[in-house]
Amino acid sequence: MNLEYLWQGFAVALTWQNLLIGFIGCFIGTMVGALPAIGPINGIALLLPIAYTMGLPAESTMILLAAIYCGAEYGGRISSILLNVPGDAGAVMTALDGYPLARQGRAGEALALSGISSFVGGILGSIGLALFAPLLSGLAIGFGPAEYFVLMVFAFATLGSMVGSQPVKTLIGCTLGLMLATVGIDATSGAYRFTFGEPELGDGIEFVILVIGLFSISEALIILEHQGRGFTVIRDLGRMTARMSDIIFCTAATLRSSVIGFVVGVLPGTGASVSSAIAYTTEKRLSDTEGTFGKGDVRGLAAPEAANNATACGAFVPMLTLGVPGSGTTAVMLGALMLYNIQPGPMLLVERPEVVGGLVASLFVGNLILLALNLPLVNIFARVLTVPNWLLVPGILVLSIVGVYSTHASVFSIYLMLGIGIVGWLLRKAGFDMAPIILGFVLGRVMEVNLRNALAISGGDISILFESTISIVLWIMAATIAVLPALLAHRARKRIKEAALSA
Amino acid sequence: MSDNTRTTLLIGRIGALCLLGFAAAYGIAASRIDYAFSSDPLGPRVVPLILAAILCLLCLLYLRSPGTAERFPTGPLLWRVLAVPVLLVISVALFEPAGFAPSIFVLTFGTALIFGAPVTKALFGAIGHAALWWFTFAWLLEVYLPAGALFD
Numbered sequence: 001m002n003l004e005y006l007w008q009g010f011a012v013a014l015t016w017q018n019l020l021i022g023f024i025g026c027f028i029g030t031m032v033g034a035l036p037a038i039g040p041i042n043g044i045a046l047l048l049p050i051a052y053t054m055g056l057p058a059e060s061t062m063i064l065l066a067a068i069y070c071g072a073e074y075g076g077r078i079s080s081i082l083l084n085v086p087g088d089a090g091a092v093m094t095a096l097d098g099y100p101l102a103r104q105g106r107a108g109e110a111l112a113l114s115g116i117s118s119f120v121g122g123i124l125g126s127i128g129l130a131l132f133a134p135l136l137s138g139l140a141i142g143f144g145p146a147e148y149f150v151l152m153v154f155a156f157a158t159l160g161s162m163v164g165s166q167p168v169k170t171l172i173g174c175t176l177g178l179m180l181a182t183v184g185i186d187a188t189s190g191a192y193r194f195t196f197g198e199p200e201l202g203d204g205i206e207f208v209i210l211v212i213g214l215f216s217i218s219e220a221l222i223i224l225e226h227q228g229r230g231f232t233v234i235r236d237l238g239r240m241t242a243r244m245s246d247i248i249f250c251t252a253a254t255l256r257s258s259v260i261g262f263v264v265g266v267l268p269g270t271g272a273s274v275s276s277a278i279a280y281t282t283e284k285r286l287s288d289t290e291g292t293f294g295k296g297d298v299r300g301l302a303a304p305e306a307a308n309n310a311t312a313c314g315a316f317v318p319m320l321t322l323g324v325p326g327s328g329t330t331a332v333m334l335g336a337l338m339l340y341n342i343q344p345g346p347m348l349l350v351e352r353p354e355v356v357g358g359l360v361a362s363l364f365v366g367n368l369i370l371l372a373l374n375l376p377l378v379n380i381f382a383r384v385l386t387v388p389n390w391l392l393v394p395g396i397l398v399l400s401i402v403g404v405y406s407t408h409a410s411v412f413s414i415y416l417m418l419g420i421g422i423v424g425w426l427l428r429k430a431g432f433d434m435a436p437i438i439l440g441f442v443l444g445r446v447m448e449v450n451l452r453n454a455l456a457i458s459g460g461d462i463s464i465l466f467e468s469t470i471s472i473v474l475w476i477m478a479a480t481i482a483v484l485p486a487l488l489a490h491r492a493r494k495r496i497k498e499a500a501l502s503a
Numbered sequence: 504m505s506d507n508t509r510t511t512l513l514i515g516r517i518g519a520l521c522l523l524g525f526a527a528a529y530g531i532a533a534s535r536i537d538y539a540f541s542s543d544p545l546g547p548r549v550v551p552l553i554l555a556a557i558l559c560l561l562c563l564l565y566l567r568s569p570g571t572a573e574r575f576p577t578g579p580l581l582w583r584v585l586a587v588p589v590l591l592v593i594s595v596a597l598f599e600p601a602g603f604a605p606s607i608f609v610l611t612f613g614t615a616l617i618f619g620a621p622v623t624k625a626l627f628g629a630i631g632h633a634a635l636w637w638f639t640f641a642w643l644l645e646v647y648l649p650a651g652a653l654f655d
Binding site for chain 1: 514573619629644648
């Protein structure tokens with residue numbers, strides 16, 4: 001296996017500028033993760049345009065964003081443990097045993113132990129990424145436009161069946177994203193599509209405007225609605241180091257969950273929330289012989305934390321090798337690459353090894369920084385939870401405006417962001433997740449270009465989409481993934497009915 | 504059926520109808536895309552038309568089973584929620600003519616009040632925000648931000 005790219009990446013990641021950028025990213029990421037209102041996508045969305053405007057090279061921007069992403073996964077545990085409110089979706093399961101531990105006066109121990117589990121998950125996930133990225137990239141190198149198109153269909157099928165409990169809404173979100181991606185001048189025919197005479201829409205809706213509108217603006221409105229719900233922060237942290245006996249007791253759970261987290265992360269459309277739930281329930285099934293899970297069992301704390309950090313690394317595999325994001329956050333990062341005119345996909349490793357290698361190497365370095373930051377400085381991060389919303393939310397709004405204005409220097413862009421933000425808020429109220437819209441938007445243009453290229457090659461013959469073995473396998477996988485959950489649900493309902501009848 | 508479920512269903516159905524309307528409008532606009540020549544057999548119209556059809560289909564499914572939704576705010580909370588976008592519009596309108604600092608002062612002062620801060624705290628917070636972000640972006644990171652008529 002050729003790991004040349006990784007050594008090249010370490011040379012990039014270990015320059016003092018990139019180490020500093022990584023450190024800043026880890027610090028901001030942990031703070032962003034600790035705040036219940038802001039997730040990693042918000043943090044990345046707000047900092048991406050600023051990094052771009054500052055003229056940071058692509059590899060440094062990716063290192064910054066990856067550090068924020070991983071930092072947020074570490075930081076999410078802080079509010080889960082101290083507030084019983086998850087800092088991000090991946091930390092939902094952490095609260096189940098973390099908060100009871102904190103109420104027993106072991107908050108400091110819980111934070112330290114979960115920090116170590118996060119580190120193990122992050123490092124194992126990074127190893128997995130370093131090994132799998134070249135393998136998958138090598139397999140995908142033979143993909144033509146038809147295979148790429150089917151791959152995108154597969155990604156959407158995975159999303160529809162795996163993300164959230166409302167697959168129809170997920171698919172509607174994807175379709176809306178695909179529709180938004182059609183705005184602008186069509187590259188093949190030069191036709192203006194959905195620009196309504198507005199010259200600023202000629203290049204399409206800018207990615208940064210969409211992401212900041214959907215996530216940050218709508219988030220500010222959601223925070224306002226929910227701010228009446230008071231939370232009590234546990235201030236007595238107790239002993240600030242983990243017991244060696246607890247670390248040993250959790251070793252198997254941490255290792256198992258890291259593997260689960262990485263595998264789930266590799267699948268497109270599944271995120272840290274899914275992996276941490278699977279890891280937690282697996283551990284509960286395997287180890288909870290005394291019924292201690294949910295009452296402050298350290299394994300119930302270590303498992304989801306290891307899983308969500310491994311997932312963050314696993315999600316980079318499809319993004320870097322296939323150009324298909326593994327999660328909402330990696331979809332934003334994919335958009336960041338496109339902002340730099342870098343087309344993600346199997347050729348990325350060949351054409352820009354410093355970007356891929358730098359990112360992978362920075363994950364190893366970043367996890368070390370995060371461990372170093374999170375053990376002694378956890379007290380400082382815990383204080384972030386006391387920042388009042390009246391000070392925090394205006395800051396988010398200012399960063400949103402600066403982010404959009406700095407990349408476009410146009411007031412129209414800010415109005416567009418605001419409009420998108422309000423629509424995003426309405427959709428969120430109606431139960432829609434924003435990540436599928438971003439995924440649809442990011443993949444939309446690539447999907448259309450590949451479909452049209454494939455049909456141009458075949459002279460309009462649609463059978464080209466079903467010709468190669470790769471395409472056929474992907475179609476079968478997509479169909480299976482789309483149909484299987486419905487079949488399983490039908491079977492489960494039938495069993496329940498039969499059981500009720502026989503009782 | 505409880506009141507909550509009924510409201511959720513209603514929100515879902517209204518949402519589905521709005522999206523259906525959007526799909527129809529998008530489809531009509533797609534059918535009117537004007538072009539002289541395309542080097543591929545599909546052209547610029549087909550993909551948007553397919554997407555419009557898919558969204559219509561999904562909206563019908565959504566209409567049938569709207570799933571869960573959150574209640575919309577009512578009363579004073581609704582006004583506070585609506586005040587945030589209004590403040591943003593005012594602030595953006597001031598952005599280029601008045602400059603970054605005054606426009607951000609208006610935005611952050613107003614938002615802090617909406618979020619329940621006392622007037623004095625909101626005032627100091629807004630001055631702090633305007634100064635901090637101007638210093639960070641315009642001075643430290645050299646990001647272009649409009650200084651406005653007052654400071655030019």
